[in-house]
Amino acid sequence: MVIEIDFNSDEALYVQLRNQIVIGIATRSFHEGEALPSVRQLADTIGINMHTVNKAYTVLKQEGFVKVDRRKGAIIAVDIDRLRALEEIKKELQVVLAKGSCTDISKEEVHALIDEIYEDYGGLE
Amino acid sequence: MVIEIDFNSDEALYVQLRNQIVIGIATRSFHEGEALPSVRQLADTIGINMHTVNKAYTVLKQEGFVKVDRRKGAIIAVDIDRLRALEEIKKELQVVLAKGSCTDISKEEVHALIDEIYEDYGGLE
DNA sequence: TCTTCTGTTATATAAAATATAACACAACTA
DNA sequence: TAGTTGTGTTATATTTTATATAACAGAAGA
Numbered sequence: 001m002v003i004e005i006d007f008n009s010d011e012a013l014y015v016q017l018r019n020q021i022v023i024g025i026a027t028r029s030f031h032e033g034e035a036l037p038s039v040r041q042l043a044d045t046i047g048i049n050m051h052t053v054n055k056a057y058t059v060l061k062q063e064g065f066v067k068v069d070r071r072k073g074a075i076i077a078v079d080i081d082r083l084r085a086l087e088e089i090k091k092e093l094q095v096v097l098a099k100g101s102c103t104d105i106s107k108e109e110v111h112a113l114i115d116e117i118y119e120d121y122g123g124l125e
Numbered sequence: 126m127v128i129e130i131d132f133n134s135d136e137a138l139y140v141q142l143r144n145q146i147v148i149g150i151a152t153r154s155f156h157e158g159e160a161l162p163s164v165r166q167l168a169d170t171i172g173i174n175m176h177t178v179n180k181a182y183t184v185l186k187q188e189g190f191v192k193v194d195r196r197k198g199a200i201i202a203v204d205i206d207r208l209r210a211l212e213e214i215k216k217e218l219q220v221v222l223a224k225g226s227c228t229d230i231s232k233e234e235v236h237a238l239i240d241e242i243y244e245d246y247g248g249l250e
Numbered sequence: 251t252c253t254t255c256t257g258t259t260a261t262a263t264a265a266a267a268t269a270t271a272a273c274a275c276a277a278c279t280a
Numbered sequence: 281t282a283g284t285t286g287t288g289t290t291a292t293a294t295t296t297t298a299t300a301t302a303a304c305a306g307a308a309g310a
Contacts, residue, residue: 014298022220022223022224022227026227039256040257048299049300050257051298051301052300054257057257070257070258070305070306070307072256073256082230085230086225086230086234089221089222089238090241094242095147096214096217096221097151097214097239097243097246098144098148098246099205100211101243101247105211105214106247107239107240111239113211113214114236116215117219118226118232118235122226137267165286165287165288174269176267176268177268180267182288194287195288196275196276196287198288
């Protein structure tokens with residue numbers, strides 16, 4: 001998977017990294033049990049500090065996307081409470097859709113976007 | 126409109142405030158041309174610093190949700206490029222839905238959430 | 251045993267969020 | 281018209297967060 005970081009973005013580097021990896025799991029670029037690159041390797045590839053990658057991995061661990069093993073590194077292991085995730089997602093959607101609604105983006109347009117995105121994510125269904 | 130701030134959240138105060146106001150516009154708690162409370166008044170009501178409210182208003186101005194008048198304060202005036210908004214929303218949805226997909230939340234469940242949220246936002250349609 | 255790979259920890263620096271205080275301008279009021 | 285009060289603005293300081301540098305500790309493999 002190609003991880004792309006935008007250095008001009010106002011989003012923190014470790015947040016961008018976290019997002020890309022979560023998308024990577026959703027698009028099956030990363031599979032359950034697979035190891036992510038080591039913090040040094042990834043930091044080197046991207047051209048950022050090792051500790052920034054480490055922070056992204058720590059967040060992913062806290063959120064339940066990976067398990068970190070001192071020997072093997074960060075292993076994909078999704079363990080998230082469904083109901084809680086559903087609640088969080090609803091809150092996040094409320095914010096995103098509010099902006100959409102203000103801009104006269106219709107419900108149907110949003111549905112279309114969802115379908116578009118799920119073509120990449122939910123390929124097995 | 127009741128603006129609720131979570132002081133335990135890891136989200137910056139001004140971001141929470143910005144989100145609540147955008148949701149307020151979407152739910153028609155605030156209407157085009159209406160003035161938001163003054164920075165001091167709102168800061169006092171919520172119990173945060175005036176400058177934090179000011180930052181939220183500045184962000185809303187940059188994003189095209191309000192116009193700030195030195196005399197009258199912040200006035201709701203939505204002026205956002207639709208195509209650009211659509212792009213941004215898609216990017217944001219990708220991140221939110223990736224998490225959902227990892228948690229086995231189906232496309233149909235997301236559609237249902239969208240409909241639920243749009244009941245509050247798109248009441249005129 | 252030595253080298254090399256992992257993540258971790260400690261510390262320092264840079265950037266961003268929040269707070270305090272003084273300012274400038276306009277509107278209202280007496 | 282002078283004074284008071286309401287706006288947002290600006291300057292500055294403080295606190296918190298993000299990022300960077302360097303040394304560490306444990307495990308794997310030659």
